[in-house]
Amino acid sequence: MPSKVFFTGMRTNARQNMLDRLERLVLAAGLDNLPLKGRMVAVKIHFGEPGNLATIRPNYVARLIRLIRERGGKPFLTDANTLYKGFRANAVDHMQAASENGYNPLSAGCAVLIADGLWGFDYREIEINLKHFATARIASAIAEADVLVSLNHFKGHEMTGFGGAMKNIGMGSGSREGKMAMHCDSPPRISAGKCIGCGECVRNCAHGAARMGTDGKAFIETGSCVGCGQCVVVCPTGAAQISWGSGGTLGERIAEYAYAALAGKPHFHVNFIMDVSPECDCWGHNDTPIVPDIGIAASEDPVAVDQASADLVNDAPLLPGSALHEKGFSHGDKFLGLHPKGDWEQCLSHAEAIGLGSRSYERVDLP
Numbered sequence: 001m002p003s004k005v006f007f008t009g010m011r012t013n014a015r016q017n018m019l020d021r022l023e024r025l026v027l028a029a030g031l032d033n034l035p036l037k038g039r040m041v042a043v044k045i046h047f048g049e050p051g052n053l054a055t056i057r058p059n060y061v062a063r064l065i066r067l068i069r070e071r072g073g074k075p076f077l078t079d080a081n082t083l084y085k086g087f088r089a090n091a092v093d094h095m096q097a098a099s100e101n102g103y104n105p106l107s108a109g110c111a112v113l114i115a116d117g118l119w120g121f122d123y124r125e126i127e128i129n130l131k132h133f134a135t136a137r138i139a140s141a142i143a144e145a146d147v148l149v150s151l152n153h154f155k156g157h158e159m160t161g162f163g164g165a166m167k168n169i170g171m172g173s174g175s176r177e178g179k180m181a182m183h184c185d186s187p188p189r190i191s192a193g194k195c196i197g198c199g200e201c202v203r204n205c206a207h208g209a210a211r212m213g214t215d216g217k218a219f220i221e222t223g224s225c226v227g228c229g230q231c232v233v234v235c236p237t238g239a240a241q242i243s244w245g246s247g248g249t250l251g252e253r254i255a256e257y258a259y260a261a262l263a264g265k266p267h268f269h270v271n272f273i274m275d276v277s278p279e280c281d282c283w284g285h286n287d288t289p290i291v292p293d294i295g296i297a298a299s300e301d302p303v304a305v306d307q308a309s310a311d312l313v314n315d316a317p318l319l320p321g322s323a324l325h326e327k328g329f330s331h332g333d334k335f336l337g338l339h340p341k342g343d344w345e346q347c348l349s350h351a352e353a354i355g356l357g358s359r360s361y362e363r364v365d366l367p
Contacts, residue, residue, distance in 0.1 A: 001358070001360075002304075002358060002360040002361050002362045003299060003300070003301035003303075003304035003357060003358045003360070003361045003362070004029070004299060004300075004301075004304075004361065004362050004364055005029075005297055005298070005299040005301070005304050005305050005308040005361045005362070005363050005364070006025055006028050006029035006297065006298050006299065006363075006364045006366060007025075007295055007296070007297045007298075007308070007312075007363055007364065007365050007366065008021045008022070008024065008025045008295050008296050008365075008366045009294070009295040009365075010274075010293050010294070010295050018060075019059060019060065019063045021296070021366070022060055022063055022064070022270075022296060023063060023067060024366060025270075025296055025298050025366060026064065026067065026268070026270060026298050027067075028298075028364070028366060029268070029298035029299055029300070030268065030299075030300050031067060031068075031071075031268060032071070033266075033268075033300065034071075034073075034147055034149075034266050034267075034268055035146075035147065035266055036068055036071040036072055036073035036147065037071060037072030037073065038072055038073075038074070039072075039073055039074065039146035039147050040074050040076070040144070040145045040146045040147070041068050041073040041074060041075040041076070041145065041146065041147045041148075041149060042075075042076060042078050042115070042141060042142050042145035042147070042148045042149070043061070043064065043065065043068070043075050043076065043077050043078065043110070043149045043150075043151060044078060044079065044142065044148060044149070044150045044151070044168060044169060044172060044173065045061065045077060045078070045079060045103070045150075045151045045152075045168070046079060046152070046153060046163075046168055046172060046281050046282075047079050047088065047094065047097055047098040047101055047103055048097070048101050048153075048281040048282075049086060049087055049088065049097065049281065049282055049283060049284040050087055050097050050100045050101065050284060051284035051285055052101070052281050052283060052284055052285060052286045053275075053286055054153065054155065054275035054277045054281060054286035054289075055101055055102075055153055055281050056151055056152075056153050056272050057102070058102035058103055058107040058108065060151070060272065061077065061103065061107075061108050061151060062107060062108055062109050064149070064151065064270070065077070065108055065109045065110045066109060068149070069109070069110070073147070075110045075149075076110055076111040076112070076113050076141070076145075077098075077103060077108050077110055077111070077112045077113070078112070078113045078114070078115045078139075078141055078142065079094070079098070079114065079115065079172060080114065080115045080116040080120065080139040080142070080172060080173060080174065080175065080179075081094055081114060081116055081117075081119070081120035081175075081176060082094075082120075082179070082282065083120075083176055083179040083180055083183065083229045083232065083242060084232065084242065084282075085232060085233060085235070085238065086282070086284075087284075089120070089233045090118060090119055090120070090233065091114035091117060091118045091119075092118070094114050095112060095114060098112055099112075113141050114141075115139035115140065115141035115142045115173070116139035116140060116141070116175045116176065117140070119176070119230065119233070120175055120176035120229070120233075121175065121176065121177075121228065121230075122139065122140040122141075122175070123137040123138055123139055123140055123143070123174075123175035123177070123178065124137075124138055124140050124143035124144065125137055125138075126138050126143060126260040126261075126263055128256060128259055128260050128263065130256045130259065130354055131252065131256070131350075131354075132249060132252060132253050132256055133181070133253070133256050133257070133260075135260075136174070136178060136256065136257050136259075136260035136261075137174060137175040137177050137178035137181070138173050138174065138175070138178065138257070138260050138261050139173055139174065139175050139178075142173045142261055143173075143261070145265070146265070146266075147265060147266045147267065147268075148169070148261065148262060148265050148266075148267045148268075149267070149268045149269070149270070150165050150168050150169050150267070150268075150269045150270065150302065151168075151270050151272070152164050152165045152167075152168045152269065152270065152271045152272065153272050153274075153275070153281055154271045154272060154273045154274075154276060154306075154309045154313070155275070155276050155277045155278070155279070155280065155281065156276070156277060156278040156279055156280075156290065156335055156338045156339065156342075157279065157280045157339070157342060158279055158280065158339050158342060159250060159339075159341075159342055160250060160251055160254065160342055160344055160347060161335040161336065161338075161339055161342035161343060161344025161345075162306075162309075162310060162313075162335045162342075162344050163280050163281070164271050164305070164306040164309055164310075165269040165271060165302040165305050165306050166254060166255060166258050166302055166303065166306050166347050166348065166351060167254055167347070169257075169258040169261050169262065169269075169302060170182070170253075170254035170255060170256070170257040170258035170261065170347075171254050171257065173257060173258070173260075173261035174257050176228055176229045176230070176233075177226065177227055177228045177229065178257060179229070180227040180228065180229045180242070181227060181253070182250065182253040182254055182257055183242060183250065184227075184242060184243045187209070187220055187222050187225035187227050187243065188220055188225070188227075188229065188231055188232055188240050188241060188242055188243060189220060189240075189241055189243055190210075190217065190218045190219050190220055190231075190239050190240055190241075191238075191239045191240075191241055192215075192217045192239075193239075194237045194238055194239035195217045195218050195237065195239040196236075196237055196239070197212065197216040197217055197218065198236060199212060199218070200234045200235060200236060201218050201230075201231035201234060201235055201240050202218060204230050204231065204234045205230060205231060206228070206230070207224050207225065207226050207228075208221070208224050209221045209222075209223075209224035209225035209226070210231050210240075218239070218240075220240075229242070249346075250346075251343060251344070251345075251346030251347030251348075251350065252346060252347065252350040254347050255347050255348075255350040255351035255354065255356065256350075256354065258302065258351065258356060259351070259354055259355075259356050262302070262356070267300070267302070268298070268299075268300055269298065269299055269300070269301070269302045269305050270296060270297070270298045270305075271296065271297045271298070271305050271306070271309045272296055273293070273294040273295055273296065273297060273309050273312055273313065274293040274294070274295075274296075275289050275293065276289045276290055276291050276293075276294070276313055277289055277290075278290055278322070278323045278324060278338050287322070287323055288319065288321055288322045288323065289319055289322065290313075290318065290319055290322045290323065290324045290325075290334055290338070291313055291316040291317065291318065291319055291334070292316065292317065292319060294312050294313065294316055295312075297309050297312070299361070301357040301358060301361070302351075302356065302357055303348055303351045303352055303356055303357025303358055303359055304357055304358055304359065304360070304361040305361075306348060307348055307359045307361060308361050308363055310335065310344065313334055313335070314332075314333060314334055314335075318334070323338065324337055324338055
């Protein structure tokens with residue numbers, strides 16, 4: 001049976017602004033079906049790197065938080081630390097980045113928590129027994145929440161085609177070790193040319209996998225490495241590097257982590273199809289959108305809301321001057337046009353196969 005995806009466009013008037021349209025949308029789409037009263041509600045968002053201006057406006061977040069509070073919920077705004085070295089690799093820097101991008105207790109009206117703790121090692125292991133993972137390491141604040149609501153900026157992504165609900169929930173809810181497991185089948189490596197022999201990786205490796213060689217350079221003993229990614233974070237020169245790539249199954253792995261994050265948990269999903277930049281909000285910049293602003297989609301089904309959002313973008317006119325326009329793109333799948341190796345359908349197909357949702361949907365447009 002097709003899932004229902006509710007959609008509202010961008011037209012407003014003096015009686016109804018975009019915040020009002022968001023409220024009408026989420027109520028029509030089933031926010032009141034969630035058991036919110038007295039429950040801990042993880043509102044999962046991507047805080048974005050400082051310098052990226054395409055992230056979801058904090059005003060939308062505050063309106064949704066207010067609705068959850070009015071229904072007796074205990075919402076908190078959350079994201080998990082990144083695997084790569086950047087402004088969101090530890091909780092202190094991550095919360096500063098969130099604040100710079102407008103997400104803080106004053107603007108949101110709720111607590112802002114980094115879901116996997118100070119260094120990204122606070123997680124709960126969730127048993128799933130699926131194709132790629134028997135268990136998944138989900139950030140503890142998300143795993144322990146009673147309800148999950150995802151707020152997702154829908155945009156392009158260089159590895160997965162696009163980033164929407166599934167990527168925000170799957171990759172975004174994984175601990176550092178979980179993110180490593182999704183991204184690659186092999187442990188980090190040390191680039192000898194960048195290594196200065198400072199020993200930070202050795203001192204911070206809890207498993208004895210990072211060691212110093214006779215040449216004064218660090219190396220990773222692969223048999224002892226658990227893939228936590230701590231060496232990547234603490235290395236001052238970037239010598240500790242992730243072995244990117246998961247044998248072409250990244251989308252499937254993300255789907256399985258999303259399955260784990262939502263297991264046994266009532267959930268609800270909102271995609272903001274605005275500022276559809278060609279690359280992820282993990283970058284400290286945002287390029288010209290590839291299409292005009294389209295609107296907001298909401299559903300109880302994360303697979304359906306991503307499929308509907310992709311269809312809306314692919315049906316929209318191309319914006320002149322965008323990266324996709326400069327590639328000479330004329331028709332077809334805009335995300336494949338941007339990122340030919342980013343097979344976004346892989347994630348949604350696997351998510352549907354494991355019972356997380358349906359790619360078949362009925363779109364309900366609100367006037």
